[in-house]
Amino acid sequence: MSTAQLIALDLLATLLAAAGWVGAGVAAAARRARVALALLAAAVVVTLVRITTSVALANGGWWFAQDRVVLTGPLLGVAGLAAVLVAGPRLLSAVRTGTPGNSPAAVVPLLVAGYAAAAGLLFPLLVGYPATWSEVFVTVALVGVAGLVTWRVAGSGPPLWTFVPILAMGLVGVGAGFATGADLDAGGGPELRHSAGHGVSVADLRGPTTPAAGGQVRRYEFTARTTTVQVGGRTVEAWGYNGQVPGPPITASQGDLVEVTLHNADIQRGVTLHWHGYDVPAAEDGAPGVTQDAVPPGGEYVYRFRADQVGTYWYHTHQASDVGVKMGLYGTLVVGPPARGVDVTLPVHTFGSDTVVGAAAMPEAAPGTPVRLRLVNTDGVPHRFALTGTAYRLVAVDGTDLNDPGELRDAELRLPAGGRYDLAYTMPAGEVALFVDGQAVLGAGDAPKGWPELDITRYGAPAATPFGPGSRFDRGFTLVLDRGIALVDGVPRYAFTVNGRAFPNVPTQLVREGDLVEMTVANRGLDTHPWHLHGHRVLVLERDGHRASGSPLWLDTFDVQPGEVWRVAFRADNPGAWMNHCHNLAHAAQGMALHLRYDGVTTPFHGGHGG
């Protein structure tokens, strides 16, 4: 059973346990001793199931089970055992003798076990990982107070002073919750050496201002403005670079200098340009509040970088990006040399219920012509692609060529939010069609059904990499992704959290230039999180404990599905302050983001969300 299924089963068992215990208590109070006894038996069974799922979850990784093991498991275990020992004999005797069996000693322990089970259901949904002492105290106090109140309502309850120690525990927990945690995570490496004011500003981390020998300058003027687009026969309000959606395609050859002057005509929330997957110098990264201030209406910013990386990339605004990218502030960046034959870039984007790919028809060419389709997922959710009518190869992922990619046919490709797949095939005599999520977006035909999903961690052939799973890492960071109540920009929300906290309260990861860094990302929640580190490509080491066994996989966005654990690594070779966040941009806006900062790098920008 997968960890995601275990999480679902665990929550279901906990819900049923809560219903069983509370139901037993209510039945006992209603003098239905026989029903109460049956419900008690059922509650014991699902409670045992819940204990089993907790243990199994721990097997998938401590992060998945920590709250169950240290808090909600013991709480339910103790309360359930007490209910069996105290209420059980009384209900049995009531059934045997035909008496009502509604004494407080029969009713109250059952209800308290129900509260403990309910806490076990609510805790992972509202608080998540990690369960801190503060949260443990508050939870135990809440169950305790509810129990005491129930007992007094049922009659013959304990004296009022018994509330005092429990309330005190709750208050200690609340107080501890206000203690500010660390704001820096050194990942087990040496701590900061440079004090603030003695470092280099991220704004000064710029690259060459001329092309490499033989290269040329590619100059673009972009003006972000409100506009409208035609989608599926409808006119849709949009925001576009130069009024176009997608924005003007940027193409360059390796060694060229790309220079884009960005103006903002009337995007009131401000705008930037972020080069997704392109490891530009930090000052060109377009992260508002980190590497620049957002460009306000009437403002401008000049981006300049050398096109050193070949492949398929894209650009988008990083200011209020949840809204801005959805509205159309995105475009493609392709660095050549161009492929022989037909070379088409297809940025996939969804407006409401309509998915568009930036082209009206499948490219046409004589049979035998090589074709390259560059798929770019500009949405916040993964898309499933299928190509019918031809065999093909997945030749590049996130801009980087794969080693020895095998021929594919009848395969489904799952492309994470923000990710890119380059498909290559030889034009056949018949028709080729491209499907996105079961809909033909280019060409026509019946949607393929039941095609297995390609596992890109096992596709292609291994090759040498500069580091790998057995390397000695200078720093290691663990990010546990979940949902929970947390402060987002100072406001309490049901946030998307990293290690129990939300942006900007997630500790900044500190690295030094040259460090070899390992990053483990575990998804404890029920949503998929496409994880995206700016300024670096990461090498995939493992997914769910299985080593990547195909072509080396260098990604800028990797899809951490519910219950999954990814282990990746990168060389800290691009000094700066970088966003490290979920590329479901709605999740990022609701807290799932943090910074990775190089020792000695400071930022003069603040106040922006960074996203």
Ligand SMILES: [Cu+2]
């Ligand atoms: Cu996410």
